[in-house]
Structures are given as C-alpha cells and as structure tokens.
Amino acid sequence: MKLSEAEDAALWEVERNAGLSEKVRLRARVLRLSHYGVPVAKIAALVGRDDSTIQRWFDRWESQGMEGLADRYGPDFGRRSPLGEAEKAFLKEKLAEDRSWTATSLAEAVNERFGLKVNRESMRVCLLGMGYSWQRQRYVPVKTPCIEVLDKATKTLDELKKSQKRVRSP
Numbered sequence: 001m002k003l004s005e006a007e008d009a010a011l012w013e014v015e016r017n018a019g020l021s022e023k024v025r026l027r028a029r030v031l032r033l034s035h036y037g038v039p040v041a042k043i044a045a046l047v048g049r050d051d052s053t054i055q056r057w058f059d060r061w062e063s064q065g066m067e068g069l070a071d072r073y074g075p076d077f078g079r080r081s082p083l084g085e086a087e088k089a090f091l092k093e094k095l096a097e098d099r100s101w102t103a104t105s106l107a108e109a110v111n112e113r114f115g116l117k118v119n120r121e122s123m124r125v126c127l128l129g130m131g132y133s134w135q136r137q138r139y140v141p142v143k144t145p146c147i148e149v150l151d152k153a154t155k156t157l158d159e160l161k162k163s164q165k166r167v168r169s170p
Contacts, residue, residue: 001034001058008035027057027069081126082118088130100137
C-alpha cells in the first residue's frame with residue numbers, strides 16, 4: 001500500500017496520539033508498516049491479528065480514508081438478533097403465562113414453534129433487549145406446614161442425627 005507524504009504524516013500523528021483508542025492507533029501503524037514495504041503476513045504476526053483482518057483494514061482505508069480508522073459502534077454494527085417480531089410476540093405470550101421460564105426453555109419453545117435454533121445466551125440477550133429481567137428460581141412452600149407435621153418431621157430428624165452419631169463412634 002502506498003501513501004502520500006501527507007497521509008503518512010497524518011497517520012504518524014494518529015499513531016502517536018495517546019488520546020485515541022489503542023485500536024485506532026494500531027490501524028494507523030499497520031497502514032504505515034505496509035507503506036514501508038512490510039508484507040501483510042509479517043504485519044499480522046507483529047500486531048497479533050489475522051491476515052484477513054489486516055486486509056479488511058486496508059480495504060476500509062481505501063474506501064473511507066481517515067474515517068476508516070475509527071471504531072465502528074452503534075445499531076448498524078455487530079450481530080443482529082436472530083428473533084423477528086413474530087418470535088418476540090410469541091415470547092411475550094409465553095412470559096405472560098403463569099409459569100417459570102428459563103432462557104433455555106424459551107429457546108426450546110421458539111425452536112419447536114418456528115424451527116429457529118437459538119442458544120441460551122442469545123435468548124438471554126434478546127430478553128434483556130425486550131426489557132425483561134429475572135431472578136434465580138427457588139423452591140418456596142406454597143403454605144405453612146401444619147404444626148403436627150412439623151413436630152413429627154423435627155423429631156424424626158433429631159432421631160436420625162442421634163443414630164448417625166452412634167454409628168460413627170468406634
């Protein structure tokens with residue numbers, strides 16, 4: 001890749017600017033290394049990236065110039081949710097039911113209904129995006145036990161503890 005003197009100087013400034021992100025500075029360094037004749041494979045080894053990543057940075061430089069160095073964030077970048085509106089409406093129906101759902105069980109329900117394979121983590125991220133949160137499930141008695149039943153269970157437990165002590169002592 002050949003750079004003009006002005007581009008090389010601008011990239012050198014970007015590379016030395018501590019106020020910019022490390023990735024932006026790395027991209028500038030990669031472009032300058034290529035300009036000075038270092039092969040792509042050697043650049044990739046030096047910076048710890050894959051050859052395809054280095055080539056993608058070159059393509060972004062060719063098409064976007066200095067703007068191609070910037071990190072890409074926002075709604076247009078990253079992976080999109082595998083769930084569409086129909087699947088999200090289905091999830092809302094399921095979550096409105098009087099039952100406890102886990103991310104895994106919801107993923108299985110979506111797979112059964114729509115034939116769409118979604119893993120637990122994708123389902124969790126989708127639920128967070130829809131505004132849902134959850135707590136760990138725990139078992140809670142529906143009603144308080146009867147006093148007689150509680151006393152009987154306590155006596156039985158005490159007897160078991162005593163019998164274990166007798167068995168353990170030599």
